[in-house]
Amino acid sequence: MGWMQPQQSTEARALNPTEKLAEVLCKTSLEVTVSHIEDANTPGANNPEFYRPVPASLSKEELPFITASTVMASATSGRHWIVIDDIVYDCTNFITEHPGGQEVLKPFQGYDCSWQFWRFHGKQEMAQAKELRVGRTAGVKNKFKERPRFVGLRPWGADYL
Numbered sequence: 479m480g481w482m483q484p485q486q487s488t489e490a491r492a493l494n495p496t497e498k499l500a501e502v503l504c505k506t507s508l509e510v511t512v513s514h515i516e517d518a519n520t521p522g523a524n525n526p527e528f529y530r531p532v533p534a535s536l537s538k539e540e541l542p543f544i545t546a547s548t549v550m551a552s553a554t555s556g557r558h559w560i561v562i563d564d565i566v567y568d569c570t571n572f573i574t575e576h577p578g579g580q581e582v583l584k585p586f587q588g589y590d591c592s593w594q595f596w597r598f599h600g601k602q603e604m605a606q607a608k609e610l611r612v613g614r615t616a617g618v619k620n621k622f623k624e625r626p627r628f629v630g631l632r633p634w635g636a637d638y639l
């Protein structure tokens with residue numbers, strides 16, 4: 479039996495090695511990591527005119543996030559945006575230079591055209607497209623259902639049926 483004596487606060491006295499370690503571990507585990515998330519409320523962020531092509535050196539994660547509704551709004555704006563694998567490409571100037579012609583790109587303004595792109599192109603064209611990136615997005619629809627690829631007379635992958 480004895481009297482309870484309040485302990486000195488840790489600020490007032492030097493910490494022993496165990497306390498020091500505990501302090502470091504606590505601080506480390508409480509550290510908050512932040513990633514760059516665009517604020518869709520930023521003035522102008524809902525207007526396709528707000529965005530311009532970003533440097534090719536930026537990774538996908540570093541691209542500004544553009545909402546699906548803003549991407550779709552580009553269809554009625556002056557910008558010709560298309561989406562391939564959740565990346566938004568500004569083809570406003572490129573459309574007249576596209577070797578496959580303007581007509582193939584026109585129906586995709588404001589829409590996803592991933593499978594159509596990969597049907598005709600490979601990594602080389604994708605590298606060329608990199609300089610047209612304006613942002614990343616999610617949930618943008620493709621107007622057309624992908625038709626199965628045929629290998630000879632059977633659809634690709636049909637041999638497991």
Ligand code: HEM
Pocket residue numbers: 560567569576577578579582583586591594595598599603604606607610
């Ligand atoms: C930013 C996106 C795009 C870029 C950078 C791009 C680039 C190119 C290039 C460099 C070629 C010439 C290829 C060659 O001569 O071998 C080409 C041809 C073509 N592209 Fe694209 N393209 C894009 C988007 C698309 C999309 C979305 C479609 C379809 C909806 C498409 C359909 C075609 C077609 C049909 C050809 C002609 C292919 C042929 O003659 O064999 N392209 N494109």
